[in-house]
Amino acid sequence: MADFCSVPPEILAPAANKTLELALGSQVVLNCTVRWAISEHCEPVPTWTKDGQWLGSENRQDSMWLGQNASERLLATVLQVNLTRDADFGVFACWVSNATATFTLRRGEVVGHVSAVLAALLVLALLVLLAGLYIRCRLSVLLWYRNHYGELEMNDGKLYDAYVSHATAPDDRKFVHFIIKPQLENRYGYKLYLDEQNILPNAEPSADLIMNVSRCRRLIVVLSVAYLEQDWCNSSFREGLWRLLELSKKPIFIVFESQYREITHPAISLLKHHRSTVTLLVWRAGSMTPLSDFWKELCLALPRKVAFRGTMGDPQTQLQEDKDPMLILHSSYLDSRRDPHPDGDLGTGLRGYAFRSPLPPHISVLGGPTALATGTQEDTQLKDSHQSEIDVSDLGSHNYGARTDFYCLVTEDDI
Structure with missing residues (x-):
């Protein structure tokens, strides 16, 4: 060991005893740098120990130079350690004259x-x-x-949830009457107004169209090839689209996938360009299932439906307490009529007396036992007939067009 200096050298690196966690198989370089004054007249010689055992000069490099101040000298000794086994870990110490610095090497988790x-x-x-x-x-x-x-669309004076416009082609009529109408009315409880007439015969809405569309909350157009063959679709579809946007809130256009790929009509590209103002739905092969995305998208485009158990008719209309004199209270003349429009029903098209209204209540004379007995018997018959003849579940699939064709005026005295 060389002569000790009267003043121990100053250790620059490491600043304190250093602990390193390393993985097995890694390499590490330990650097020990000291500084001392030239006036000490000592020549420090660096040495290394591991767990108290002296190490040789192999895998070690030493260098010495003058500091920025001519009265100082610096010495750096570097030791390279290969951690190939557990025995290579331990406490390494750097000795320079009477100054020492330690490095503790621990095995850490494998970081891969x-x-x-x-x-x-x-x-x-x-x-x-x-x-x-x-x-x-x-x-x-x-x-x-x-x-x-x-949002609930109530108290808006609408009688129907959607106005359905389609062509007179057999395929279009079957699609509307046997798929769209039963599904929306029976399953979801919507009320539809079907129309197979040309809604824009002269690219301008007629008075009937304005009146009928104003009674509906949405507009549904079955945009088939037969529908696009109409004059207004070929000549002025862009102008007609603006008219429909003025009449209805975000109209719904339904196209068939088999035709959608082959249609080169400019109306399709126009609808794609205005997707923010219209709803374009594609009827695909798998859309027939009730839980398909087509019905979900269609219901999202339609207004929110309010359903109340035990009520008859449109609950959104009943909440308005509508006293419109055009509503039928006791339409007994409908009892003997069958549904004249069987296309809209799922079954055979022949229904029972689903729309028969209860008879007016019997007012008996006070004080008469015979009248009291008769009134009690008639009340019992009235309740039985009302329970047996009114089928609320059947109202969803019934053709509403047969009902709206009949109106009668009712005064306040009749009510």
Whole structure:
């Protein structure tokens, strides 16, 4: 060991005893730098120990130079350690004259890329799962939110939920009467107004169209090839679209996938360009199922439906306490009539007396036992006939067109 200096050298690195956690198989370089004054007249010689055992000069490099101040000298000794086994870990000490610095090497956990790759794959799988759930359940979540917290379109004076316009072609009539109408009326409780006439015969809305559309909350157009062959679609569809946007809130256009790919009509590109103001739905092969995305998108485009158990007719109209004299109170002359329009029913088209109204209540004379007995008997018969003849569940599939053709004036005295 060389002569000790009267004043111990100043250790510049490390600043304090240093502890390192390293993985097995790694390499580490231990640097020990000291500074002392030239006036000490000592020549420090660096040495290294491991766990108290002296190490040789192998794997060690020493260098000495003058500091910025000519009265100082600096010495750096660097030791390279290969940690190939557990015995290579321990406490290493750097001795320079009567100054020392220690390095404690501990074996740490293996830090590799396996855990990082597994974490990245887990995050990626979670993102894919969330994306799949969003694509699959997005419409259901939106429909549930609309049905619970959506805006109610009530007290607006509308008699129908949607005005359905379609061509007179057999395929279009079957699609509307046997698919659209039963599904929306029976399953979802909407009330539709069907029309197969040319809604814009001269590219200008007629008085009947304005009146009928104003009675409906939405406008549904079955945009088939036969529908696009109408004169106003070929000559002035753009102008007609603006007229429809003025009459109805975000009209709904239904196209068939088999025709949608082959249609070169400019109306399709125009509807795609104005997707923010219209709703364009495509009827596909799998749209027939009640839980398909087509029906969910269609219900989202239609107004929120309010359903009340035990009520007859349109609950949104009943909440208005409508006293319109055009409503029928006791339309007994309808009892003997069958449904004249069987196209709209799912079954054979022949229904029972679903729209028969209860008879007016019998007012008996006070004080007469015979009248009292007769009144009691008639009241019992009235209740039985009312329970047996009125089928509320059948109202959803019945053709409403047969009912709206009949009106009668009712005064306040009659009510």
